[in-house]
Amino acid sequence: MRREDLVCATVAVLAEAETVLPSWVEEAxxxxxxxxxxxxxxxxxxxxxxxxRIAAEGGVPLCQDTGLPVFCLEIGRDxxxxxxxxxxxxxxxxxxxxxxxxxxxxxxxxTRKNSGDNTGPGMPDLIIDLVPGDCLRITAFPKGxxxxxxxxxxxxxxxxxxxxxxxxxxxxxxxxxxxPVFVGVGIGGTFDLAARLAKRALLHxxxxxxxxxxxxxxxxxxxxxxxxxxxxxxxxxxxxETALCHTASLPVAVNLQCWANRSSSATVRDDGWxxx
Amino acid sequence: MxxxxxxxxxxxxVAALRAGDLVWISGTVYTARDxxxxxxxxxxxxxxxxxxxxxYHCGPLIRDGIVLSAGPxxxxxxxxxxxxxxxxxxxxxxxxxxxxxDAEALRGRGAxxxxxxxxxxxxxxxxxxxxxxxxxxxxxxxLWELEAEGWGPMIVAIDSxxxxxxxxxxxxxxxx
Numbered sequence: 001m002r003r004e005d006l007v008c009a010t011v012a013v014l015a016e017a018e019t020v021l022p023s024w025v026e027e028a029x030x031x032x033x034x035x036x037x038x039x040x041x042x043x044x045x046x047x048x049x050x051x052x053r054i055a056a057e058g059g060v061p062l063c064q065d066t067g068l069p070v071f072c073l074e075i076g077r078d079x080x081x082x083x084x085x086x087x088x089x090x091x092x093x094x095x096x097x098x099x100x101x102x103x104x105x106x107x108x109x110x111t112r113k114n115s116g117d118n119t120g121p122g123m124p125d126l127i128i129d130l131v132p133g134d135c136l137r138i139t140a141f142p143k144g145x146x147x148x149x150x151x152x153x154x155x156x157x158x159x160x161x162x163x164x165x166x167x168x169x170x171x172x173x174x175x176x177x178x179x180p181v182f183v184g185v186g187i188g189g190t191f192d193l194a195a196r197l198a199k200r201a202l203l204h205x206x207x208x209x210x211x212x213x214x215x216x217x218x219x220x221x222x223x224x225x226x227x228x229x230x231x232x233x234x235x236x237x238x239x240x241e242t243a244l245c246h247t248a249s250l251p252v253a254v255n256l257q258c259w260a261n262r263s264s265s266a267t268v269r270d271d272g273w274x275x276x
Numbered sequence: 277m278x279x280x281x282x283x284x285x286x287x288x289x290v291a292a293l294r295a296g297d298l299v300w301i302s303g304t305v306y307t308a309r310d311x312x313x314x315x316x317x318x319x320x321x322x323x324x325x326x327x328x329x330x331x332y333h334c335g336p337l338i339r340d341g342i343v344l345s346a347g348p349x350x351x352x353x354x355x356x357x358x359x360x361x362x363x364x365x366x367x368x369x370x371x372x373x374x375x376x377x378d379a380e381a382l383r384g385r386g387a388x389x390x391x392x393x394x395x396x397x398x399x400x401x402x403x404x405x406x407x408x409x410x411x412x413x414x415x416x417x418x419l420w421e422l423e424a425e426g427w428g429p430m431i432v433a434i435d436s437x438x439x440x441x442x443x444x445x446x447x448x449x450x451x452x
Contacts, residue, residue, distance in 0.1 A: 040296065040431060040441070047392040055345075055397035064337040064345040064396040101344070103337045103416055112311075114414045146350050146373075146393065175442060176350045176373035178393035223445060227393055228373055229433060230445035260394045 001136065001268055003084045009266040009273040010092025013140035014069070015100045016264035016275065018061040021052055024206070025236075025261045032180060032233040041231025045180075048226075048259055062260050066102040067142030069093045069124035072203050076133035086126065089138070090119045105145075127199065137276070139265040141203060147256040150177030153195055156250040162187055163211075166254055167218040170235065174219075175228015178258035180236045182206075183219065186253040189243035194251035197241040202257050207239030215240065226259075236261075280426070284328025285367040293387045293432045295439040300428030304421060305370070305403070307334045307346075308361075311417035312410065313354040316361065323409045324421070326364040333371030335416030336403075337396065343403045343422065345396030348372040351388070362386050370430060374442035379434045388434035390441075402427035 026049070033045035055062040071089060075081065082088075094117045096102055106123045107114045115123075131137075150173040156162055166185055174181045182205055186197025201207070207216075216238040225231025236259065245251060265276040281289050283303030293299065306324060308316075308331050316322060333354060336346035348371045355375030367386045369375070372393035382388060391399065402425050409419040434440045 043429070043431070044392045047395050047398060051347075051392070051395040051398040054401065058397065060397050060400070061337055061345045062397055063394045064335060064347055065349070065394075066337065066345075101337070101339050103335065104414065105416065144394075149350065149353075172446075175445070176352050178372065225445055227390060228442050228445060229390060229431065230441060258394055 001079070001082050001270060003082070003088045005268050005273045006082070006084070006088040006136070007092045007095065009138055009268050010089050011096045011099060012275055013138060013264040013266045014093065014096040014102070014142065017140040017142055017262040018066055018100055018102065019059050020056045021062065021260065022263060026052055028206070028236045029180070029259060032236060036232050038225060038231035040229050041226045041233060044226035044229065045233065061100065061102070062262070063144060064103060065144040065146065066100070066105065067144045067262070068105060069118050070127070070141045070143045071124055072127045072129065072139040072141060074129050074131045074137040076135050077130055078134040079136060089124055089126065093117070093119050093124050136268045137265055138268065139203065139263055141263045144258060144260070147177040147181065147258040150174065150256045151198070151254055153191070153251070153253040155191065156252055158248065158250045160250060162250060162252045163215055163218070165252060167215060167222065170219050170254060170256070171222035171224045173256065174224050174234050177256045178260070179224060179226055179228060180233045180259050182257040182261050183235050183238040184255040184257065185215070185238065185240040187240060187242045187251070188245035189251060190245070191251055193243055194253035195255070197243060198253040198255035201239040201241040202255050204241070205239050205261065206237035209240070212238045212240055283330055285330060286328065290367050290385070290387055290436050293435050295432050295435045295441050297432040298429040299389055299432060300426050301330060301424045302426055303424060304406070305330045305332045305424045305427070307332050307336060307420040307422065308354070309333055309335050309349050309417060310353055311413045312419050313357045317357050322419070324419070326366050329366045330368045330370060331361060331366050332422070333369070336420060338405060338415060338420070341405050343400045343405060346399045346403050347394050347396035348391045351375050358382065374433055374440070376440055376442050379438070379440050382434055382436055383438055384436055387432055387436050389430040390433040391430045399427065
């Protein structure tokens with residue numbers, strides 16, 4: 001794998017993720033707008049649809065919060081891991097910050113000093129999965145603060161009902177997380193595995209199991225609505241991922257994603273790269 | 277009801293707004309988020325006159341003096357400074373997600389307007405840059421003076437009479 005291919009692929013997936021929503025996401029918003037019965041809620045959804053069109057036509061970021069640079073890397077088990085892996089992706093983020101452009105969002109958590117280019121300690125954040133094959137698939141998943149700030153994790157008692165807990169908490173928080181939201185739920189594992197399951201649930205959206213659909217219905221029944229102004233559409237999709245947990249524990253994590261569920265993927269091979 | 281307002285905003289302008297009304301704004305809009313509010317709360321003199329002003333909870337994406345994307349940020353983070361902001365003369369606050377815990381500070385004096393969150397590309401078409409104050413705070417946190425031209429529609433989400441659409445949405449939760 002050539003370093004420049006990985007750098008170029010990183011810039012390309014970030015640029016596409018920031019300006020063009022995946023078509024299934026736009027379709028989910030359109031269907032919700034058709035179903036919505038509250039006039040105020042309908043006005044929010046139609047503004048969102050117009051915003052999506054303007055951003056794609058003009059090649060400008062959908063939202064001024066261009067997020068923190070989060071990437072999912074699916075690394076083929078037959079691929080020799082290149083020594084420049086992390087450094088080339090960071091270089092792509094710096095270039096994209098200048099070229100797309102992205103708002104410099106990454107600051108030191110204590111001094112609040114901005115690094116200026118969205119890179120630095122811990123950033124970009126790379127989520128790594130090993131998969132069959134000899135390619136590298138890179139997915140840009142820029143994450144804005146509104147929906148991250150609404151995310152939560154709780155160590156429940158095994159006797160508690162995790163799904164009702166999630167529905168009530170999401171309904172409370174979704175208005176400030178730019179609802180209609182996507183809800184990634186991690187149940188089980190350890191403290192940190194629950195959070196990783198929740199983020200992976202977002203990456204694997206939309207959920208299709210009966211349990212996913214039931215939780216979606218329960219969240220939407222509560223009526224928080226788009227932007228918290230009331231309505232039928234609080235969430236657009238839910239996905240629950242689980243892992244075994246200790247018999248004395250019930251960790252539950254929810255990673256919210258705003259309506260702008262931005263992502264874009266590319267595959268990098270030995271001899272080049274292409275957008276998926 | 278629909279309102280097309282020009283800055284500075286008068287007491288009468290605010291008194292005419294009712295929760296659920298639509299508003300379009302022309303004139304001067306100042307962005308302010310976490311850092312500017314922290315300065316304000318610490319009693320620091322800001323370089324601008326806020327009498328009749330419109331404050332926008334926003335950290336815009338700007339390149340070469342052009343507004344590329346400028347939707348609202350979550351108002352809940354700075355809501356606790358609402359009384360200080362209104363005391364300085366601000367009459368309209370534009371943001372997303374509401375400031376329900378601090379809405380009492382608006383009673384008889386100001387209103388909170390909701391612009392759809394995430395709609396940065398849409399908002400940018402109606403906003404242009406006049407100047408940047410406090411540039412050391414950076415692009416997101418700096419105090420931008422923007423010019424709005426028929427920018428809207430926003431929804432009156434909390435009016436000066438104490439009606440709050442966010443609270444009403446939550447009350448309907450409790451009924452279900």
